[in-house]
Amino acid sequence: MAKNIFVFCEQRDGQIQNVALELLGVARELAEKTGEKVNAVLLGHGVTDKADELIAHGADTVYVVDHENLEKFVTEPYAQAMTHIARKYEPSVILFGATSIGRDLAPRLSARLRTGLTADCTKLEMDEEGNLFMTRPAFGGNLFATIICPDHRPQMSTVRPGVMKKLEADPARVGEVVAESVEWDASKFAVTVLEEVKAEKGEANIEDAKILVSCGRGVKNLESAHELASKIKGSAVSSSRTLVDAGLMDHERQVGQTGKTVRPEAYLAFGISGAIQHLAGMEESEFIVAVNTDKNAPIFKVANLGIVADAEAVFKNLNKLL
Ligand SMILES: Cc1cc2nc3c(=O)[nH]c(=O)nc-3n(C[C@H](O)[C@H](O)[C@H](O)COP(=O)(O)OP(=O)(O)OC[C@H]3O[C@@H](n4cnc5c(N)ncnc54)[C@H](O)[C@@H]3O)c2cc1C
Missing domain, CATH: 3.40.50.1220 (TPP-binding domain)
Structure with missing residues (x-):
């Protein structure tokens, strides 16, 4: 039976992104309704030591796939790793940040799992039965639509960065770190990152500015x-x-x-x-x-x-x- 709330915890160059911590914060609130666990998924290469940060911000278990295929974000290997986790642990909910990475990855996963995905949510609520109420602006922002996914699991959603509140880090929190290994299907890896050119840094991103x-x-x-x-x-x-x-x-x-x-x-x-x-x-x-x-x-x-x-x-x- 599907259970527990999973959060895809985005990292870039080994830095956990704020949105991941915000999602752990809202996941904890949702989990209170059903008594489920909040589990983080951390994908990358050389990132295992970041798991403690996720536990400090509310994760009970961190599933880590630490592999050279995940050094840089490329859709297919990340989708294979997420599909492995989702099929193995059958979450009731999976949350992603509505970032360029989350918006790319989440639809791939929802298609592979044959479930729905509500994109760009600004509010999440849960009832005692574990049904997730996903609210997002609709019709150009003129009204808000609340969407449910009653017949399929997991219930999936991307959530706008900056909307949810992260918990204060508690370094004394205890959690489990589980290393996962994926059976890669490299024949599907059609894209290789040859070079990364960073845009010149101007003023800070408005979501990060104090x-x-x-x-x-x-x-x-x-x-x-x-x-x-x-x-x-x-x-x-x-x-x-x-x-x-x-x-x-x-x-x-x-x-x-x-x-x-x-x-x-x-x-x-x-x-x-x-x-x-x-x-x-x-x-x-x-x-x-x-x-x-x-x-x-x-x-x-x-x-x-x-x-x-x-x-x-x-x-x-x-x-x-x-
Ligand atoms: C579907 C939809 C989505 C939208 N999404 C967004 C959105 O994401 N973000 C957004 O911002 N808007 C959005 N809007 C537009 C929104 O409704 C407003 O039109 C817009 O926010 C107004 O911008 P404003 O305050 O700069 O301009 P105005 O409403 O024209 O206000 C200008 C203000 O400046 C003051 N002012 C004038 N001169 C001076 C001065 N010299 N010194 C100090 N103050 C002065 C005026 O008193 C006035 O209060 C959306 C609208 C729709 C219909």
Whole structure:
């Protein structure tokens, strides 16, 4: 019988990705409903020592496939390793991050296991019978759909990075590490990674930044925002959709329902009105500062600190001060 919640714990260059820890956090909440275990799956080469980090963040057992075929992410070997784990342990649920890797791998696995997959979820809930309720934006973000998979197991879902909360690491947590070996079918390995060329590093990814300087239509001079971000360690510039639609900002930097969900320590919103689709991506930030010329702007309802002022004037003062 299918049981236990499995989390595909993505690593890149041996670094466990934040989304993996967030998924372990939500998996623990789900597991409380049914008393099931939370198990991590760690794939890669030379990564076994990372298993302790996963246990500290909530995994009961970590299944590790540590093999040179998994040195770099390539869909087929990763799919074979995940299929091996899924067939052997018959999980009731498998969760993936909705990253480029998770979005590639999860559909392959769901097809091989003949089960469903709900992509890009923003909320997960479970009932006592172990049915997973997977909620995701639908119809361009105009409504939320809750999807179930009652007839097949495992129930599979990709979850947006930044939406779920990871648990504080507890180094005293005890768990089991199980080394798995896979019978590879190398005849299916049609792709080989010859070289990896990394994009030049600009500002931090907005999901990883501790502080976001976020700009909306009310910001007339984006240079001021970039200058401020360059002065605050661990910060990056993000934006509302209007600037993305206007071609002034990359979609990678859009916060909101059809952009990214962020949870920084501080979210500084300059000239952003606070439309519901924007709030959906940032209202879980730890501390929100809003700067807006309109004292009735909805953003002030979620702000911890509101400043009714011209964005450019505030940028100027802060850039002078820092
Ligand atoms: C299906 C759907 C999905 C969407 N997804 C997203 C999404 O992911 N992310 C997103 O952001 N939006 C999204 N939107 C769009 C959203 O509804 C809003 O239109 C958008 O967020 C508004 O952006 P804004 O706050 O920059 O602009 P506006 O709403 O035009 O607000 C500009 C604000 O700037 C203030 N202002 C003007 N001048 C100044 C100044 N000099 N100094 C300070 N403040 C000033 C104004 O008072 C105003 O409050 C979506 C919409 C739909 C229908």
